[in-house]
Amino acid sequence: MKEFALIFRxxxxxxxxxxxAQMQDRMTSWTNWMGGIAARNQLVNGGSRLGVKGSxxxxxxxxxxxxxxxxxKEFINGYIIVKANSVEEAAEIAKxxxxxxxxxxxxxxxxVTPENNE
Amino acid sequence: xxxxxxxxxxxxxxxxKIVAVLCSRFGIGFMDEAADIVSxxxxxxxxxxxxxxxxxxxxxxxxxxARNNALNSLRRSRVFDRKVRGHLIRETPVSDGSSxxxxxxxxxxxxxxxxxMVFTVCHPSIPAExxxxxxxxxxxxxxxxxxxxxxxxxxxxxxxxxFRAKQRLRKEKIKMDFPPVSDLPSRLNTVLVTLYLLFNExxxxxxxxxxxxxxxxxxxxxLVYMLTTSQLTSGIQNVQALxxxxxxxxxxxxxxxxxxxxxxxxxxxxxALWDRQLIDRGNQFFVQASSQGELSRYHLEAAIAWWHxxxxxxxEKWENILRLYNHLLVLxxxxxxxxxxxxxxxxxYGKEKAIPEAESLxxxxxxxxxxxxxxxxxxIDDRQAVTHLERALKLAxxxxxxxxxxxxxxxxxx
Numbered sequence: 001m002k003e004f005a006l007i008f009r010x011x012x013x014x015x016x017x018x019x020x021a022q023m024q025d026r027m028t029s030w031t032n033w034m035g036g037i038a039a040r041n042q043l044v045n046g047g048s049r050l051g052v053k054g055s056x057x058x059x060x061x062x063x064x065x066x067x068x069x070x071x072x073k074e075f076i077n078g079y080i081i082v083k084a085n086s087v088e089e090a091a092e093i094a095k096x097x098x099x100x101x102x103x104x105x106x107x108x109x110x111x112v113t114p115e116n117n118e
Numbered sequence: 119x120x121x122x123x124x125x126x127x128x129x130x131x132x133x134x135k136i137v138a139v140l141c142s143r144f145g146i147g148f149m150d151e152a153a154d155i156v157s158x159x160x161x162x163x164x165x166x167x168x169x170x171x172x173x174x175x176x177x178x179x180x181x182x183x184a185r186n187n188a189l190n191s192l193r194r195s196r197v198f199d200r201k202v203r204g205h206l207i208r209e210t211p212v213s214d215g216s217s218x219x220x221x222x223x224x225x226x227x228x229x230x231x232x233x234x235m236v237f238t239v240c241h242p243s244i245p246a247e248x249x250x251x252x253x254x255x256x257x258x259x260x261x262x263x264x265x266x267x268x269x270x271x272x273x274x275x276x277x278x279x280x281f282r283a284k285q286r287l288r289k290e291k292i293k294m295d296f297p298p299v300s301d302l303p304s305r306l307n308t309v310l311v312t313l314y315l316l317f318n319e320x321x322x323x324x325x326x327x328x329x330x331x332x333x334x335x336x337x338x339x340x341l342v343y344m345l346t347t348s349q350l351t352s353g354i355q356n357v358q359a360l361x362x363x364x365x366x367x368x369x370x371x372x373x374x375x376x377x378x379x380x381x382x383x384x385x386x387x388x389x390a391l392w393d394r395q396l397i398d399r400g401n402q403f404f405v406q407a408s409s410q411g412e413l414s415r416y417h418l419e420a421a422i423a424w425w426h427x428x429x430x431x432x433x434e435k436w437e438n439i440l441r442l443y444n445h446l447l448v449l450x451x452x453x454x455x456x457x458x459x460x461x462x463x464x465x466x467y468g469k470e471k472a473i474p475e476a477e478s479l480x481x482x483x484x485x486x487x488x489x490x491x492x493x494x495x496x497x498i499d500d501r502q503a504v505t506h507l508e509r510a511l512k513l514a515x516x517x518x519x520x521x522x523x524x525x526x527x528x529x530x531x532x
Contacts, residue, residue: 031441034444035447036478038456039475039479043448046448
């Protein structure tokens with residue numbers, strides 16, 4: 001089995017109005033998604049959410065700006081690490097990720113290890 | 119106390135304690151001799167009490183005679199010089215003016231010895247399965263025959279397992295000590311895993327001896343209870359959570375088997391037979407376990423078990439159970455939890471959605487995987503249901519399990 005990071009990317013203008021009931025549903029779909037991966041014994045690390053407020057970006061010239069580093073209004077909001085036989089299988093896991101329902105994307109990246117360093 | 123049950127009950131209650139007291143005095147290398155001496159003491163008791171009547175305080179009699187037997191045996195034995203004398207000088211400074219050859223039999227000393235023995239038997243260098251056997255033998259005083267019958271194996275196998283465990287104790291020069299404070303969380307974790315296995319051995323054992331299985335559960339609970347009251351470990355929330363979990367589970371012990379030893383599934387149990395007092399005790403331990411916001415696997419499992427103490431099915435109940443299994447699996451994978459999660463998933467989202475969840479678990483060849491899929495496919499695709507139930511029947515090891523599966527299969531043939 002190889003390990004992959006699933007990196008969640010969302011765009012800034014995704015901040016639509018969400019009702020408490022929708023929030024509850026969203027929480028449930030996240031715990032079910034994570035629980036399902038763990039139930040197949042494919043969860044290596046539960047990872048973390050990454051905050052936006054209170055973040056800074058430091059550039060090569062040592063300048064510090066507020067906010068996360070964003071390409072084309074898109075920033076990383078979290079990640080988990082899973083194990084799978086192939087990148088295709090890891091992508092199948094990502095297809096069920098709740099971030100996709102909110103218009104986000106999931107980037108599937110192999111972890112570089114001594115055994116896997118292509 | 120009923121005199122016909124006097125010796126077996128004393129044996130169960132005191133054997134492990136007396137062995138622990140002797141070992142904490144003379145070192146863990148004395149374990150085999152201590153076990154022999156205590157067995158001999160019980161034999162002497164049976165004969166003496168039979169002739170002269172039972173003394174007013176039979177337990178005190180046993181401790182005193184075992185102590186004298188141990189001291190006599192040591193005086194006679196060269197082992198004393200080679201092994202024990204060194205221990206006496208190194209391990210046990212005698213400051214209370216009593217003779218170096220005496221043994222302290224105060225209640226405090228007995229409890230202290232038992233706790234030391236718990237940490238010694240559950241030492242991480244001993245394989246988990248051997249820890250459970252050693253705990254059953256040395257901490258709980260079950261006989262080799264009883265342990266063998268619970269594991270559905272032979273005396274020889276259990277003896278081998280015990281022998282290897284004791285060999286490891288000697289080889290690693292493990293002392294009968296409490297772990298240093300820095301190691302306490304991880305050492306305690308090993309202890310809890312072993313005591314939980316011991317409990318499950320009683321709860322899920324395929325052995326037809328219901329009394330024995332219940333005794334295993336009660337012994338595991340007694341030892342965890344001891345940890346909940348000890349100064350060293352009582353403040354650790356996992357201990358309280360495991361105690362709560364065991365109370366909730368044990369509350370259904372009498373309801374889950376019928377008069378003929380047959381298994382009664384949760385949904386069909388008569389909840390009037392559930393032990394409400396035990397559930398209440400479980401609630402008290404759970405409140406204590408939750409006072410500092412810690413969340414271990416035992417907290418999650420206790421919470422799941424708590425939801426099961428209410429038989430009424432509500433959407434809320436199963437949504438919570440599913441959520442808790444999700445958390446439990448993220449914390450620690452186990453096939454049992456993965457399968458239970460699929461079952462909870464079916465109760466929340468229906469069988470059709472649960473089937474792909476269950477099939478994705480890749481647990482082909484696991485009894486509970488096939489019996490779960492058999493249930494999920496029932497009413498959806500009966501051919502698949504029969505295939506899975508037949509697979510499960512082939513894998514089922516015990517008569518009660520087979521009976522449950524046969525009953526399910528019969529519904530399809532009519």
